[in-house]
Amino acid sequence: xxxxxxxxxxxxxxxxxxxxxxxxxxxxxxxxxxxxxxxxxxxxxxxxxxxxxxxxxxxxxxxxxxxxxxxxxxxxxxxxxxxxxxxxxxxxxxxxxxxxxxxxxxxxxxxxxxxxxxxxxxxxxxxxxxxxxxxxxxxxx
Ligand SMILES: [Fe+2]
Numbered sequence: 714x715x716x717x718x719x720x721x722x723x724x725x726x727x728x729x730x731x732x733x734x735x736x737x738x739x740x741x742x743x744x745x746x747x748x749x750x751x752x753x754x755x756x757x758x759x760x761x762x763x764x765x766x767x768x769x770x771x772x773x774x775x776x777x778x779x780x781x782x783x784x785x786x787x788x789x790x791x792x793x794x795x796x797x798x799x800x801x802x803x804x805x806x807x808x809x810x811x812x813x814x815x816x817x818x819x820x821x822x823x824x825x826x827x828x829x830x831x832x833x834x835x836x837x838x839x840x841x842x843x844x845x846x847x848x849x850x851x852x853x854x
Pocket of ligand 1: 820
């Protein structure tokens with residue numbers, strides 16, 4: 714069983730490969746799968762990760778607000794992409810990829826190591842189990 718941090722990093726790898734798939738195929742179907750993956754990942758982080766950030770880290774309240782703000786931007790992008798096609802969609806996804814890469818790098822290089830240091834393995838596994846149950850309750854796209 715993975716920890717919450719390993720699970721979120723796996724999500725990041727999936728999101729990165731969906732961006733690659735979009736760049737190779739440029740199809741709205743892949744853009745939609747990417748959008749669904751991003752929104753689900755953002756929901757999981759907001760429901761399970763940021764509450765931990767708020768309680769475990771010094772300045773966690775501010776960090777969680779900033780991260781949620783990044784997510785709002787991503788969700789706006791995804792909503793806009795749903796009505797966009799062709800070159801405009803390419804441009805939108807190119808911009809989105811830049812923002813998402815910055816956000817994922819911040820989490821992996823700064824936030825996750827700090828959480829891993831402060832939280833015990835039992836908590837990290839327990840949250841992962843709850844995330845898994847949450848994901849299983851989501852409708853399959
Ligand atoms: Fe993330």
